[in-house]
Amino acid sequence: MITIVPDFYDQFSCKAGSCQHTCCQGWEIDIDEPTLYRYEQIKGEIGDKIRQSIIIRDGVFIFQLTDDDRCPLLQDDGLCQIIRTLGPKKLCKVCAMHPRFFVYKSELELAGLGLCCEKTCELLLERDTPLRFCIEGTDETMDFFELLKMTDIAKYLPRDCASQAMSILHATSSLTVSQILRIMELTEPINDSWCQLLAKIRQETTAGKLTLPLPPLETWPHDQQQAYDRICQYILYRMLPRLSRWHFGHLADYAKMNTTFIYLAAAVTGDLPESLRLWSAQIEYDTDNVEIILENMLK
Numbered sequence: 366m367i368t369i370v371p372d373f374y375d376q377f378s379c380k381a382g383s384c385q386h387t388c389c390q391g392w393e394i395d396i397d398e399p400t401l402y403r404y405e406q407i408k409g410e411i412g413d414k415i416r417q418s419i420i421i422r423d424g425v426f427i428f429q430l431t432d433d434d435r436c437p438l439l440q441d442d443g444l445c446q447i448i449r450t451l452g453p454k455k456l457c458k459v460c461a462m463h464p465r466f467f468v469y470k471s472e473l474e475l476a477g478l479g480l481c482c483e484k485t486c487e488l489l490l491e492r493d494t495p496l497r498f499c500i501e502g503t504d505e506t507m508d509f510f511e512l513l514k515m516t517d518i519a520k521y522l523p524r525d526c527a528s529q530a531m532s533i534l535h536a537t538s539s540l541t542v543s544q545i546l547r548i549m550e551l552t553e554p555i556n557d558s559w560c561q562l563l564a565k566i567r568q569e570t571t572a573g574k575l576t577l578p579l580p581p582l583e584t585w586p587h588d589q590q591q592a593y594d595r596i597c598q599y600i601l602y603r604m605l606p607r608l609s610r611w612h613f614g615h616l617a618d619y620a621k622m623n624t625t626f627i628y629l630a631a632a633v634t635g636d637l638p639e640s641l642r643l644w645s646a647q648i649e650y651d652t653d654n655v656e657i658i659l660e661n662m663l664k
């Protein structure tokens with residue numbers, strides 16, 4: 366099987382103790398059976414600590430989070446006690462693979478790094494060139510539309526698909542701020558930061574400081590244009606397997622609407638990477654929320 370990766374994939378390394386939004390807080394981690402078996406054999410204090418930290422919930426073994434929602438193996442210095450004491454090979458599958466994702470389309474494995482990780486957001490936004498994809502293990506690279514041609518996606522597009530698809534993406538959402546907020550408010554909030562962000566966008570809109578639609582992307586400064594283009598195409602890349610259920614144009618509208626929302630979030634916070642990370646944790650990492658948005662964009 367051919368594996369495709371985005372142009373920044375190989376540059377990933379976890380920020381560990383310097384990460385401001387560690388994935389070792391706020392997420393419940395499922396422990397796979399082979400790892401569980403290995404954890405049962407570990408001797409000494411660390412073995413006891415690991416075993417005492419595991420509970421079963423709904424038939425799944427997980428690490429029981431502390432009262433402040435942290436993994437019990439996360440040390441005060443932001444480092445993982447399992448990695449420090451036993452090495453990274455002793456991590457369970459979920460921790461070892463995070464933030465990598467793998468989705469499948471037309472005999473292709475589409476791999477990437479999830480945007481709920483702050484390092485991924487930094488890497489995606491670090492370059493001011495168009496997003497490119499690589500065939501893993503080769504020097505071959507392609508842009509998003511050459512990637513579409515490698516899949517059977519072309520058959521879902523109207524005639525003259527490549528140029529049409531290009532123009533679909535090279536535009537921001539035609540929805541108003543209120544329409545976008547109405548849809549976002551239907552999703553289940555992940556934390557207070559998300560609710561505060563929505564309230565701030567609404568407040569600035571009411572005060573007349575935020576309006577949509579935005580001017581065409583080609584009129585934006587080069588670095589801004591590239592940043593939002595990269596975000597939009599990367600959001601759509603992860604959504605491609607949903608083409609079996611949704612029309613390409615609808616998924617493109619989903620990518621544009623979410624990119625426009627991220628623009629609004631960055632406008633009120635002044636922090637694009639963090640706006641992107643929070644959006645991903647709220648929307649992309651909750652499949653129910655993704656479906657809520659896809660369905661409500663049609664209403």
Ligand code: SF4
Pocket residue numbers: 378379380381384385386387388389463464481482483484485
């Ligand atoms: S969110 Fe990313 S950078 Fe931060 S601890 Fe997790 S994997 Fe590392």
